Amino acid sequence: MAQPALFKPFRVRNLELANRIVIAPMCQYSADNDGRMTDWHQIHLGQLALSGAGLLTIEATAVEPEGRITWGDVGLYDDATEAAMGKVLESVRHWSDMPIGIQLGHAGRKASTETSWAGGHQLAPDDVHGWQTVGASPIPFHAGDVAPTELDKAGLARVRDAFAAAAVRAARLGLAFVQLHGAHGYLLHQFLSPLSNQRSDEYGGSLENRMRFPLEVFDAVRAAFPVDRPVTMRVSATDWVDGGWDLEQTIAFAKALEARGCDAIHVSTGGLDEHQKIPVGPSYQVPFARGVKEAVDMPVVAVGLITSPEQAEAIVATGEADLIALARTILYDPRWPWHAAAELGGTVHPPKQYLRSQPSRHRHLFDVEGLVEPQAAWRRDEGGAYR
Template sequence: MSGTKLFSPVSIGDLSLSNRIVIAPMCQYSAQDGQMSDWHLIHLGTLANSGAGFLTIEATAVTPEGRISYGDVGLYDDACEAAMRRVLDGIRRWSDMPIGIQLGHAGRKASSELPWKGGSQLPPDNANGWKTVAPSAVPFKDSYDVPTALDSDGLARLRKAFADATARAARLDLAAVQIHGAHGYLLHQFLSPLSNKRTDAYGGSLENRMRFPLEIFETVRAAFPAGKPVTMRVSATDWAEGGWNIEETVAFAHALEERGCDAIHVSSGGLAFNQEIAIGPNYQVPFARAVKAATHMPVIAVGLITEFEQAEAILVTGDADLIAIARAALYDPRWPWHAAAHFGETVSAPSQYLRSQPRQYRTLFDGNASQK
């Protein structure tokens, strides 16, 4: 029996997790034409043996123009699906960690250069760029290309694209789907009055701005096997005057819960270029706390959660039900091992690594992730 909240089991829908540590989706910008590469096998394979409770594949585009950059992963054709299957088969041979996927569309923030090459948007006439789409013809920055406002046919194509990508995720036997509604990407662009200037049924009032993201949730939920979780990642605030805020996030969370959302991952920011973020440890936890207080579905907290006691305190105080780590896991892929050692808990490790157990932590490893 676990003595800590962090290493206690938890369920999301019908999915049971051995602990409450989630590896958040992290773009690697290392795909070719949307297809995963050997880098993804190395990257995800390492994290799949980290001892976390759940692993999330990076933001995966449902259309080619929905990729954040030309190096992003997609799940929009057979070649993308085959490449992802190869990676998943390699990982599953050595790890039984549940793996989910984040599906999304970058909208007006698509067609970007790789971050280590500057990350700015590439114009449509660039060899690695393309024309972007958005709720309204409002660019992320004045220097960016003006996106094409989606018409009714464009919205219908996106609904189908999300449904098709979800069907591929189901064929790949992924454990869960997370819909990306955060960080200034397409669904967040519909939610925020700063980016959504529409005058039809998808713009104006809060109800209207939520309409398309909720339609996408319903589309994905219908396309994914019953009992397997469908969750949503949201930005709780734009950190900008007149933008999306925590009160609207709570209303959106209620609407998602009514439609069968299994969990909500609460982040913030990414929509406004002039955002002013009060950044620091736990800086997003108050948003998770507000959503948790207003809903019944599991809430996942994220954002500069790097210390073991910090993560445990967030759970013990009831601010969230699970903890997501991202950059901390890149810096220390054995973060869950080290957290378990710190608390005197037990964590799964591959048989090949059991001999690495430090002598002062005699019960750290249970070997459940051993070779199949």
């Protein structure tokens, strides 16, 4: 059987991936009130690091305390948050060699909110868990919310430098790549969209001006992160609102990023405006990834209700995207890559502790090279499973 496209190795800069399955960043809202990772992150990332995917991305991580979406968000902005993340990574890496990267972001006007399971509403600056938000312009996300403070030149420099400083910390932690969060209505997206950016200075108005600050942030992070490790960007390709950010502007932004050395672009949509109307369905965001891929040479990641192995294989095999990203699907089924490999005829590299779990009907599922000594006590039964 020919090797499925989904399970062919892939290279991003100097980063070697075993397959085309990316675990997308997923907020857990489970840090302590100072942005430090907890035991939950060790459990959460640990199980995902044993999933058989090619790449694992740490959730949206704030570059300054005011950039957290909720008070329970992870941060990477001081020695304490760096140490907490380092402790989690040390444990996960002890048992998994899956490449791990991080998504760095700033929530902007969508910051200072309650956790999702407690309603997700904005918390006022005088709330015990709240603070004053900032944004491209003083326009709140929801009518009735406290408006963000428009970032002035000093504020822009502070945020840009905070991204670069977080990238330095990420490098010290040995993270394999950095992804910048330019999607879902957070700060970099707020500068890109004319719906949230109504500035009259050189950072507002024309497309060139609206792209200026996100590109400055990218340049600062690229300069701060080791040259041999990838820096990528996640974007929302449309606001799903008339007069907002759209695919044409996304392509222009992608070309500008590529010219600056961006290593990959992860294409999502929405999140900027409460009036968005999203036609949600299987692969509903994949056409946007395809549109970007047709315009650039850097790798493109597709995401959005990709749930079945056949669906993921088709996206990669037909060239709509180079990689696919899973989020809620892999939370529901942390062995999704195993099941996809079994169904498509691919292989995965399992932890040696799980070798005996291989079903006899999928006797070629596990790639055991380097795991099993030729004369070891592990033996295959007649059906091919370990006993």
